[in-house]
Amino acid sequence: MAQLYEAYEVHASEDDAWDEGPNLMVPAAQLYVRDIPLLRPPGQADLLQVLWCPFEHEPDYTPPTALFWRSSAEVTDILAAPPGLFAVEYEGYLPRPCVLAPERITGYPNPMDLPEELRQQLRDWSRWQAANSGVDSSYAPYPKSFYGDELSLAPGGKVGGWPPSGLTDPVARFCAACDAGMVPLLTIASSEWSRNHQGWIPYEDQALAELPGTGAANPPDVQVSKGNHLQLYVCPKSPDHPHTSLIQ
Numbered sequence: 563m564a565q566l567y568e569a570y571e572v573h574a575s576e577d578d579a580w581d582e583g584p585n586l587m588v589p590a591a592q593l594y595v596r597d598i599p600l601l602r603p604p605g606q607a608d609l610l611q612v613l614w615c616p617f618e619h620e621p622d623y624t625p626p627t628a629l630f631w632r633s634s635a636e637v638t639d640i641l642a643a644p645p646g647l648f649a650v651e652y653e654g655y656l657p658r659p660c661v662l663a664p665e666r667i668t669g670y671p672n673p674m675d676l677p678e679e680l681r682q683q684l685r686d687w688s689r690w691q692a693a694n695s696g697v698d699s700s701y702a703p704y705p706k707s708f709y710g711d712e713l714s715l716a717p718g719g720k721v722g723g724w725p726p727s728g729l730t731d732p733v734a735r736f737c738a739a740c741d742a743g744m745v746p747l748l749t750i751a752s753s754e755w756s757r758n759h760q761g762w763i764p765y766e767d768q769a770l771a772e773l774p775g776t777g778a779a780n781p782p783d784v785q786v787s788k789g790n791h792l793q794l795y796v797c798p799k800s801p802d803h804p805h806t807s808l809i810q
Contacts, residue, residue, distance in 0.1 A: 585649060587613040587628060590657060590750055590784075593721065594634065597664045600722050604801040607631035612748065612794070616655035618787065624809050625655055625786070627794060628749075631801060654785025656750070665764065669724050670714040672732050673706060684709045712761040718754035722746055725793050726810050737797040738804055744795040747805065751791045753779045 591612040595601050601610060609632045614625040650656055673681055683689055684706040690697045701708040715726050725732070725746045735744040755763050755771070762770050770778040777783065786792045787809050797803035 573584075573782050585615060585617065586645060587615050587626075588656060590614045590627070590717075591662075591748065593662070593765070593792035594747075597662070598721050603631050605631075606633050609634045609637070612750075614655065614792075616652070618651060622807075622809070623787065624792065624807050625768045627792075627807055629794070629796075629805055640707075650786070652785060654783065654788075655783050657782040660781045664721075667723075669715055669716045670709070670722050672715055672727055672752070673710055674727070675724075717751065717756060718749075718763055719751045720749050723749070723794075725808075726791055730808075730810065735795050735806060735808070737799070738806070740797065740799055740803060742797050742799045744760065744806060745798050746793060747796045748794045749791055750784065750786060750794075751787050752784055755779055 567696070573619060589611065591610075593601060593610045593612075595603055595608040595610075595762060603610065611630040612627060613630070614627045616625065618624060619626055673684060676684075687702050687705040690705050690708065697705070697708045697712075716726055717726070723746060727750065736742065737744055760768070767778055770776055791807050792810060793808045794805055795808070796805045
């Protein structure tokens with residue numbers, strides 16, 4: 563990452579004592595438009611850098627985040643090594659450096675976002691059989707779970723797409739500056755897939771996923787709020803309007 567660091571006021575913990583002081587935000591993700599055309603940068607920018615504070619803050623107990631759109635051609639003064647951190651709350655907020663391999667996929671809405679008529683159809687096992695979908699017979703008692711586990715919400719880190727839910731039901735979010743409906747920008751996940759539902763594992767990683775202790779499901783070793791996901795939402799009308807976040 564072309565290093566970019568900002569200070570953020572936090573309550574830093576050392577030996578169970580809480581102290582006031584500035585703390586450096588750290589890189590969480592770096593995305594290039596050349597790799598992810600779905601990104602819609604302002605002006606001539608072609609690079610998005612996402613930073614977060616390695617502490618959870620009240621009232622939502624989320625790590626504060628900052629978004630920086632930049633032109634990669636203008637990034638010339640690169641630090642040889644990042645400055646030291648003052649403190650971290652969890653090691654899971656210090657991502658291990660790794661290379662992203664973006665892959666375009668198709669997802670579908672959360673079942674709770676669908677009209678009741680469609681939700682009823684998802685519960686009809688005979689429809690899944692008639693569609694010759696290849697659904698495992700273990701889903702027969704709960705056919706709607708097949709849609710939720712294998713078809714609708716792609717797990718893991720992703721740009722755009724349908725946002726996951728879990729801690730709360732899906733809730734529309736609106737821009738604080740113009741009241742426009744906000745759209746998902748980025749999901750930072752604590753795991754790329756679930757061992758119980760492996761249909762989303764990339765073909766290249768399926769053999770590796772069978773080996774315990776490889777860390778294949780979480781290469782950056784990120785843990786958001788002890789195992790959840792951080793969603794970032796932005797205003798579709800202006801990149802200058804404040805973004806918002808939600809832990810799920």
